[in-house]
Amino acid sequence: MDTADTAMRHWIAGAATGDWTALVALLDPSVAFHVPVSGFSGVQHGVESAERFFAGLTARLRAALTVTARLTGDGRTAFEVAVAGMLSGHAFEQRLCLVFITADGKVREFREYLAFPSAAL
Template sequence: MTAMNHWITGAATGDWSRLIGMLDPAVTFHVPVEGFAGVRHGAEDAVRFFDWLAASVRADLVVQAVLAGESGVAFEVRVAGTMRGEPFAQRLCLIFELHDGRVTGFREYLAWPGGLR
């Protein structure tokens, strides 16, 4: 839940430092964002992604459901905010893989790319 809380704070404020502080140096991630397509590796690449988010997105996230398993935790999330100054709303699923309190992987799946009003 800590990683998700840091994601919520980052989306709302643009300050991703707490989540970045939880990243394993060899973190693996996949997000459906142009410029970050495909599976990416390493904290440096993740920091570039969060820098892009900080410059582009401000949003309020509300967790709707949580699914936990041995390999990770998934959060179904409702999102409303602005991207590049334009309003948007959507649902997504964020999955965190954790080991010893570090985020070793994360994935994001959009339920309604293009927005949900």
């Protein structure tokens, strides 16, 4: 299993349990990431910023993620994902795309693109 597949597996587990430890362990210390989440506008840098992002998810999110497609090219691996669960105490469903850039067994960059959830944030 390559690093992107492992990262996706850990993302699925983190969303289900709130424990993002395994995913964070895969992040390069200088990871760059972009997520469409309040408080994280623009490109973020560093594992500490990523830990803050995932800590926020731990407090608000429990969801089942199902990969519906895997796409690769230009050094990137993207996963189209269907999501259903609870966000801030409200049931929601959404679709998202997670893109990973990896090297040397680490996630160097990740980006999340999503449609708005069906329940209010």
